[in-house]
């Protein structure tokens with residue numbers, strides 16, 4: 001938790017008054033949001049869009065002013081967590097099921113900063129769980145199509161029932177043994193009828209704050 005806390009808090013320092021900010025979801029982004037709430041009470045003047053109902057609840061509790069996509073079609077910065085980060089900053093997200101709103105918010109952000117602890121760093125995405133959000137209608141057919149792409153899958157459950165996302169969809173937790181080209185896999189998943197989106201975030205993050213036992217290390221996208 002300490003590593004997540006230092007990463008989350010360090011990234012929050014990038015937020016300045018006047019910014020329009022995307023607020024991520026999960027146990028690491030939580031620390032960013034709490035820090036933002038503290039700074040708002042001290043006078044930080046921002047508006048924010050949350051990436052999940054859970055984050056929206058937390059932001060409201062903390063008194064962070066919220067806005068919406070119509071009033072605020074672009075954001076300056078989004079800070080969010082991730083389940084896996086490669087050396088070239090390709091990501092897996094959606095461990096908490098928030099991937100679709102997270103991707104929508106990241107897609108309108110000039111900058112996406114990711115906050116993780118060092119357990120999330122991987123050399124490649126091969127063999128890791130990739131959440132895929134699918135519409136409930138004919139989800140078994142969608143799952144078969146994912147198998148045809150080479151993935152194994154498991155329907156995510158909570159308390160013995162299918163897990164339902166904030167957008168009223170299901171999550172298939174998929175595993176592809178060999179992910180040589182994450183961008184290609186993301187494209188193939190996206191083109192699969194029944195798939196809403198995948199937790200593969202390709203070329204979206206520019207910087208990652210990694211919490212380690214020695215402090216926070218910043219990783220930048222190679223060439224940026």
Ligand SMILES: O=C[C@H](O)[C@H](O)[C@H](O)COP(=O)(O)O
Nearest residue numbers: 026027081094095096097098
């Ligand atoms: O759906 C959830 C999000 O993508 C989270 O940002 C991701 O799962 C990382 O969460 P945590 O910081 O709790 O490990």
